[in-house]
Amino acid sequence: MAWEVTLQFVTDPRVFHVIRRTVSAAAIAEGMPVDVAREVEIAVGEALSNAFIHAYGRSAGPLEIDLAFDGSDFSVIVHDSGKPLTDRPSIPKALPADKGHGGRGLYVIGQLMDEAEVIHPGPRGQGTAIRMVKRVSSYLNA
């Protein structure tokens, strides 16, 4: 069964573990193996950290997560409403040097997910969004 859910919350790192667990629990409920769901959990955690640090300068700001499952793909979009990122980062294909700009976190997201992209501005016309997809179907048919 296909479904979509939107979670709304504020960038407070003390609640990020609740969000991560919610996402991974939803993925496991749709048939994703636990060890694969932990990859999704880390990718989502990096996206949350990214928003807290880069979009809101380590302060509180609104975040939304769109979770969706279409019977095959499990997708997560993390939307912030923060300042536009001037360097317009993308998902690096190779491990970047650590310059403190979150490049390594984006690289990790790209490696752990089947699809990942950074969208500027976000689909809602503001801020930045990170879209991540994991193909659950490959595990269901295995």
Added chain:
Amino acid sequence: MEKVSPVSIFTCRIQEEPGAVVLHLNGEIDLAAAPLLDVELGRGLERSQTVIIDFSEVVYCDMSGVRALERFHAALGHRGRDLIVVSSGIIRRLFALVELDKRITMADTPEGARAFLPHAGSRLMDSGEG
């Protein structure tokens, strides 16, 4: 010896043994836990020539934990001390993705880490990253 973070998702237990101090981490290491991790790792800085950090009971770690490990590794390197990290599964995969395993000695289990101790005849990676 055990401390609980304000959000109760991370703990650290310190175990002294001949030739090494072992920091057993437990729980989730993220942005919220990283400041406490820095404090806990600092407690192991001067205790022994070799520090073993055991991630066996860590169920979540992201780049916040990687950066804390890198800071600690550099601090140990300045003191001429050695670091061994115990990890497996998704945590080891994360460390490999950011090539931490090329800079820090990794073991699969605490027992495997002890095989690297000097009296066991093995050599550690150069920890002097600076």
